[in-house]
Amino acid sequence: MSSSLAIEPELDEAPSEEPRRADWLGHGRAAGWRDFKALPMPHRLDEKWRFSPVKDLDLSVYNRALPVPPAVREGLIGRCSGLAESAGRMVFANDHLVEREVYSKELARKGVIWAPIEKAAVEHEEIFRRHFMTQEVVLGSKKFAALHKAMVKSGVFLYVPRGVEVELPIEVFHWLHGAGASSFPHTLLVAEEMSKVTLIDYFESADADAPGFACGVNDLHLGPGANLTYVSVQNWSRKALSFQINSTVVSRDASALSMNLNLGAAVARAESVSRLVGTGGRSDMLAVTVASGAQQFDQRTLQDHQQPNTTSDLLYKNVLSDKARTIFSGLIRVEPHAHRTDAYQKVRNLLLSDDAEANSMPGLEILADEVRCSHGATSGQIDEEELFYLLSRGIPPPAAKKLVTAGFLNEVVERLPSRAVKDKLRGLIEARQ
Amino acid sequence: METDNATLDIDRTVGDFAYPEVHVRDAGVGLAPRTVNYISDVKEDPDWVREFRLKALEVFESKPLPTHWASKDLEAIHFDKIRYYLSPGTETKRSWDDVPEDIKKTFERLGIPENERKFLAGVEAQFDSEAVYSNIKKAVGDQGVIFVGSTEGLKKHPEIFRKWFGKVIPTGDNKFSALNSAVFSGGSFIYVPPGVKVKHPLQAYFRINAENFGQFERTLIIVDEGAEVTYMEGCTAPKFTTATLHSAVVELVAMKGAKIQYITVQNWSPNVFNLVTKRGLAHEEAEIKWIDCNIGSRLTMKYPGVVMKGRKARGEVLSIALAGDGQHQDTGAKMIHAADETTSNIISKSISIGKGRATYRGLVHVPKHLKNCKNNTECDALLINGQSRTDTYPTITVRGAGNAVQHEASVSQVSAEQIFYMQQRGLTEAQAMSLSVNGFVNDLVRQFPMEYSVELKRLIDLEMEGSVG
Numbered sequence: 001m002s003s004s005l006a007i008e009p010e011l012d013e014a015p016s017e018e019p020r021r022a023d024w025l026g027h028g029r030a031a032g033w034r035d036f037k038a039l040p041m042p043h044r045l046d047e048k049w050r051f052s053p054v055k056d057l058d059l060s061v062y063n064r065a066l067p068v069p070p071a072v073r074e075g076l077i078g079r080c081s082g083l084a085e086s087a088g089r090m091v092f093a094n095d096h097l098v099e100r101e102v103y104s105k106e107l108a109r110k111g112v113i114w115a116p117i118e119k120a121a122v123e124h125e126e127i128f129r130r131h132f133m134t135q136e137v138v139l140g141s142k143k144f145a146a147l148h149k150a151m152v153k154s155g156v157f158l159y160v161p162r163g164v165e166v167e168l169p170i171e172v173f174h175w176l177h178g179a180g181a182s183s184f185p186h187t188l189l190v191a192e193e194m195s196k197v198t199l200i201d202y203f204e205s206a207d208a209d210a211p212g213f214a215c216g217v218n219d220l221h222l223g224p225g226a227n228l229t230y231v232s233v234q235n236w237s238r239k240a241l242s243f244q245i246n247s248t249v250v251s252r253d254a255s256a257l258s259m260n261l262n263l264g265a266a267v268a269r270a271e272s273v274s275r276l277v278g279t280g281g282r283s284d285m286l287a288v289t290v291a292s293g294a295q296q297f298d299q300r301t302l303q304d305h306q307q308p309n310t311t312s313d314l315l316y317k318n319v320l321s322d323k324a325r326t327i328f329s330g331l332i333r334v335e336p337h338a339h340r341t342d343a344y345q346k347v348r349n350l351l352l353s354d355d356a357e358a359n360s361m362p363g364l365e366i367l368a369d370e371v372r373c374s375h376g377a378t379s380g381q382i383d384e385e386e387l388f389y390l391l392s393r394g395i396p397p398p399a400a401k402k403l404v405t406a407g408f409l410n411e412v413v414e415r416l417p418s419r420a421v422k423d424k425l426r427g428l429i430e431a432r433q
Numbered sequence: 434m435e436t437d438n439a440t441l442d443i444d445r446t447v448g449d450f451a452y453p454e455v456h457v458r459d460a461g462v463g464l465a466p467r468t469v470n471y472i473s474d475v476k477e478d479p480d481w482v483r484e485f486r487l488k489a490l491e492v493f494e495s496k497p498l499p500t501h502w503a504s505k506d507l508e509a510i511h512f513d514k515i516r517y518y519l520s521p522g523t524e525t526k527r528s529w530d531d532v533p534e535d536i537k538k539t540f541e542r543l544g545i546p547e548n549e550r551k552f553l554a555g556v557e558a559q560f561d562s563e564a565v566y567s568n569i570k571k572a573v574g575d576q577g578v579i580f581v582g583s584t585e586g587l588k589k590h591p592e593i594f595r596k597w598f599g600k601v602i603p604t605g606d607n608k609f610s611a612l613n614s615a616v617f618s619g620g621s622f623i624y625v626p627p628g629v630k631v632k633h634p635l636q637a638y639f640r641i642n643a644e645n646f647g648q649f650e651r652t653l654i655i656v657d658e659g660a661e662v663t664y665m666e667g668c669t670a671p672k673f674t675t676a677t678l679h680s681a682v683v684e685l686v687a688m689k690g691a692k693i694q695y696i697t698v699q700n701w702s703p704n705v706f707n708l709v710t711k712r713g714l715a716h717e718e719a720e721i722k723w724i725d726c727n728i729g730s731r732l733t734m735k736y737p738g739v740v741m742k743g744r745k746a747r748g749e750v751l752s753i754a755l756a757g758d759g760q761h762q763d764t765g766a767k768m769i770h771a772a773d774e775t776t777s778n779i780i781s782k783s784i785s786i787g788k789g790r791a792t793y794r795g796l797v798h799v800p801k802h803l804k805n806c807k808n809n810t811e812c813d814a815l816l817i818n819g820q821s822r823t824d825t826y827p828t829i830t831v832r833g834a835g836n837a838v839q840h841e842a843s844v845s846q847v848s849a850e851q852i853f854y855m856q857q858r859g860l861t862e863a864q865a866m867s868l869s870v871n872g873f874v875n876d877l878v879r880q881f882p883m884e885y886s887v888e889l890k891r892l893i894d895l896e897m898e899g900s901v902g
Binding site: 045046047050051336337339349351352353354355356357358359360361362363364365366367368369370371372373374375376377378379380381 | 501502799801802814816818819820821822823824825826827828829830831832833834835836837838839840841842843844845846848
């Protein structure tokens, strides 16, 4: 295991290369780099990395990604397959912006800011600084968050002003191209009071077999009464190493729904924290993971109830075949005085092979009173009766198994509000099965 | 329900008295190879036991405190200020009449001889480091059942003892099992021959009388093919102002088709650190059931486990924990499935009162290529007021497509509405609260042997005042 990065030297020169970058971002990079080097690599005995494949985290084999040639760029833009209708689309390839399309004229008229982060950090410095990586990383990946801070170049800043509702989803594509390339995508979203928006991030590799490294962070901030649907589709190459650090802050009466669809990478770790900081706030945390081959998915979550009368509901489903391995560690934490909390957490593992392994660590820490908290974790196989029902109707076994599995995962997808997004995710899951 | 003046009076006073110390054997304060050698000398250990102890001491010293996951309160244990061996220097007696007066009085006040006459098949009483009394009813002894202290067991029955001793819980299992392996003294050794079903429970009673003392009993129970036994243990200590340590190791072996039921009612005084390792090995079609009630102590860390080694073996843990002010009950269960068609069940109920903290920590492990293994886990926590805390930390690993594991946990509280409902039907607030709490644990307590469910209900007889706002 090595924490030294092949990309290190380039980073040290990076700030001078781009003089337009806001100074504070440059300082942040330097601080991030210092922290990254100072913090220890995760250790086998670290509780937050229990069951994690820590010895597979060798960063020395990855390089800073180079800009892609024009021909490749056009190819990748052509391969972006999103929804039939969206409010806008941004495409990044190897951490460089290659396309920005705004389909909905409304966005600008209503004061919605939607810009690449490097631009937004300069042009909207005040609001950007107030939200950019301000939430503590508590689930184990401090070191990788520091690395992200040091290296971040790509991603979007989305600001939705007070009372503005954006009807159609906004889509962002991140492509990784070339063997050993690395990417540090960022999503910073600020939804002001009573606003409403849907954002979808797609993470994809140009070559399904190329090794790569991704270390992404998303920061979602919901003002009072805001409503957010956030979807991430992680479909990196089957040889990639991926870290994704997600933070959602839910204010009074706001409602956040996030959905992580995990399909790609060899080793993928996703940490998701929902902080309920205002009374009446609600957070729905959903994930679907389709794990096959020797893939390892490591998901860590925290439902942090800091104020009374808050609600959270987590549903994670994993389907495992071949030698796949999943880890789920979730915690519902109810802070003192966060009375009348209503929190739920459920993880379900469907094991389709004898070599698959599912680890579940669903946790509760309740320090308040008058709460309703429960969690459940199940691991099992396909129900013989369900299978028999389909077989008896002439459906061949492989198709029947696929149907039952799709049905198992569909319960999560159905929780999304938009028909178009649901159909899109179902399509992606079916293609992956 | 946010008022702070909740009071809960559990009857802990029964055990809160101490007699002057009359120890003849004393290993002194602190832990070093000479302490271990002293214990070996006094007990006239065979060489292999002395070596086992000294090696365990090294393991103990090499292991860090598990504070990376466990409570930092462990740091309050000063291993160098504890006395590791104290005994009156007398042989274990077969009759209460021969037990020294003070010690006999202690156990009489705790009601032990009386219970023995009433419903027990055998009793062992341990006072600080050594068993002072041990006896089984003649009819049971005639069936070939062995029930003696661990020291006597390893000397008189080495052929059975040595075969299983330290096999279920190896020295290096954890820091405290290593400590126990170094300085163990007392505890029971039980052997039940094939086919013998011991009708009445065997009981051991552990008593700490001395201050700054550590009790390290070691229990080994082997139940041969098709045999059955129920073992019950109770424990008390006076309320000293300094910390006392109790660190036991209990190993159970159930041979083919055997059944072991092990019942603990832990009611240590609130200055006792109770750090216990308990595990059973269940062979084919055997059944091991732990019934674990934790009411006393300052910090308890105890996760009884069953390794289901043979086909169709079954493991069960029923756990009740009650955490009052200043108490942390960190309890749970471990279920290791190591053969096809093994089933396990964990039911845990905890109650946190005042500033108490109850933690469930569990492990369920189903390794590769096993078929038709099933585990069911249910954890329910009850919070009595706004300052109490409850945690649940299960760990579940399942490999392969042929098994089913389910875990459920919930947290609830006695609601003001429930209390109001009962009060307007004429119950006092205290009665209403007591009824609610007893209702919460009732379905579990009902599965206990009669004598224990009565005892437990009495212990959980709450006197609540002004706790509902």
